[in-house]
Amino acid sequence: MKRSERVIRILKTLTDNPAKRYPLGHFAASLGAAKSTISEDVSLIKQTLAQMGRGTVDTVLGVAGGVRYLPGSDCARAETLIDQLCDALSKPDRILPGGFLYIADIVFSPVWASVIGELFAERFRASEAEYVLTVETKGIPIALCTAQSLGVPLVVSRRDARPTEGPSVSINFVSGSSGQIQTMSLPKRALRPSSKVLIVDDFMKGGGTAKGMTELASEFGAHPIGIAILIEMAQPERKLVSDYMSLAVLKSVDAHSRTVDVRPSKRMLL
Numbered sequence: 620m621k622r623s624e625r626v627i628r629i630l631k632t633l634t635d636n637p638a639k640r641y642p643l644g645h646f647a648a649s650l651g652a653a654k655s656t657i658s659e660d661v662s663l664i665k666q667t668l669a670q671m672g673r674g675t676v677d678t679v680l681g682v683a684g685g686v687r688y689l690p691g692s693d694c695a696r697a698e699t700l701i702d703q704l705c706d707a708l709s710k711p712d713r714i715l716p717g718g719f720l721y722i723a724d725i726v727f728s729p730v731w732a733s734v735i736g737e738l739f740a741e742r743f744r745a746s747e748a749e750y751v752l753t754v755e756t757k758g759i760p761i762a763l764c765t766a767q768s769l770g771v772p773l774v775v776s777r778r779d780a781r782p783t784e785g786p787s788v789s790i791n792f793v794s795g796s797s798g799q800i801q802t803m804s805l806p807k808r809a810l811r812p813s814s815k816v817l818i819v820d821d822f823m824k825g826g827g828t829a830k831g832m833t834e835l836a837s838e839f840g841a842h843p844i845g846i847a848i849l850i851e852m853a854q855p856e857r858k859l860v861s862d863y864m865s866l867a868v869l870k871s872v873d874a875h876s877r878t879v880d881v882r883p884s885k886r887m888l889l
Contacts, residue, residue, distance in 0.1 A: 620650055620651060620652070622660065625646075625650050625652060625656075625657070625660050626660050626663060626664060628646075628649075628650060629646055629650075629657070629660055629661065629664060630664050632646075633664070633676065633686065633687065633688035634688050634690075636688075636770075637687075637688055637689065637690050637767060637768050637769075637770050638687055638688070638689060638768070638769055638770025638771075639687055639770055640679070640684075640685040640686065640687040641685050641686055641687065642684070642685040643657050643658060643661075643684075643685065643686065645685075646660075661676055661678065661686050664676055665678070668688075672692055672693035672695060672696040673690075673691070673692065673696075674688060674689050674690040674691040674692070674737070674741075675688075675689050675691065676688055676689070677689055687770075689744065690736075690737045690740060690741070690768040691737055691738075691740065691741035691744070691768075692737060692738060692741060697738055697741070697887075698883070700734055700738065701738075701866055701867065701883045701884075701887065702883060704725070704731070704734075704735075704866060704867060705867050705881045705882055705883055707725065708720070708722065708725065708850070708867060708869075708879065708881040709879045709880065709881045710879065711877040711878060711879060713879060714872055714874055714877060714879060716874075718872045718874055719872070720869060720872055720879065722757070722821065722822070722849075722850065723757060725849075726757045726758065726760050726761055726821050726849065727757070727760055729760075732760040732761050732763070732764045733764050735761045735764065735765075735849060735866065736761055736762075736763070736764025736765040736766075736767060736768045737764070737768050738866065738887075739761070739765040739768070739817075739819060739847040740765050740768030740769045741768075742845075742847065742864055742887070743769075743817050743844065743845045743847065744769065746815065746817070746844040746845055747815060747844075748769055748771055748815045748816060748817035748844055748845075749771055749811070749814040749815045749816070750766075750771055750772055750773075750774050750810060750814055750815070750816045750817070750841070751763075751765050751766040751769065751771060751772070751773050751774065751816075751817050751818075751819055752773075752774045752775075752776065752810075752816050752817070752818050752819070752832055752835075752836060752843075753773070753774075753775055753776070753818070753819045753820060753832075754775070754776045754777075754778075754803060754820065754828055754831075754832060755775050755776065755777050755778060756820070756821065757821045757822075758819060758820045758821035758822070758849070759773075759775060761819060761821060761849060762775075762819040762820075765817070765819050765847065769817070774805065774809045774810060774816075776803045776804060776805045776832060776835055777803065777804050777805070778801070778802060778803060778804075779802065779804060780804040781804075781806075784806040785806050785807065785808060786806070786807045787804040787805060787806050787807060788804065788805055788806075788807060788835070788838050788839065789802055789803070789804040790802070790803060790804075790831065790834055790835050790838060792827060792828070792830060792831030792834060793827050793830075793831075793859075794825070794827040794828070801827075801831070803831055803832070803835055805835055805839070807839075809839075810836065810839040810841045811839075811841070812839060812840035812841065813840055813841065813842065814839075814841045814842070815841070815842050815844045816836045816841045816842065816843050816844065817843075817844055817845050817846075817847065818832045818833060818836070818843055818845070818846045818847070819846075819847045819848075820832075820846075820847075820848055820849070821848075821849045821850065822848070822849065822850050822851075822852075823848045823850070823851040823852065823858065823863070823865065824851075824852045824855075825855055825858060825859055826858030826859035826860040826863075827859050829846050829848070829858075829859070829860045829863060830859040830860050833846070833860065845862065845863070845864065846860060846862065846863035846864070847863070847864055847865075848863055848864070848865040848866070849865070849866055849867065850865065850866070850867045850868070850869055850881070851863075851865040851867075851868055851869070851884065851886075852868075852869050853868050853869060853870045853871075863886065864884070864886045864887055865884040865886045865887065866883070866884055866887055867881050867882065867883060867884055868881070868882050868883075868884045869881050870882060
């Protein structure tokens, strides 16, 4: 097999299965090449991805070692993507009656959801999350892509318990935007005790939903290691949670002047 064919096959396998570790012997056997040859191919892939700012290939030596693809973006590419995201969100035709902002096309776009998931995963990869937790709203696509980039399961909390999911744990929480008491539930078998959980949501106003998911994870004995938000509102400035990151900040929506002010978040750098 030509080297170009081997490289394409290895890259395809790694990128289709982010964070999954493959022994060099796996590729050596399937591609009919020596481990040393496969190692050179992997080095070429790693170098090319680094030049593109598109993540890296992590290599671990030894019997239990192997290679895995870790999706991500370097700082320059991440800044460009966030600027493009803010530009897309700032278009006046997104303004809805009542001063709301239409974002469904962003969160349900496979391209944007994948990009956002990679940015979240890159930011929290060192925390070694074992689950991604979200609530059953528009945030599911970006949470799923985050989970895929991290190579961990996605867990979705619901507004009410479902008999088809078995016994559940439910909590009441205060909505940060309306101040109303709401409920969210999660099946008992969804999270392992003492596991690390990354919380992901598409939008934050007061932080009530994020705080609720944090408290729900704690009911399982799990440890929230961070909160990743696509868009946060500038007001109220003080949220019900403090340890979170966001990609964009919604400063204002003016239906009268047909202007939207969305800016890159400084919390991306925290």
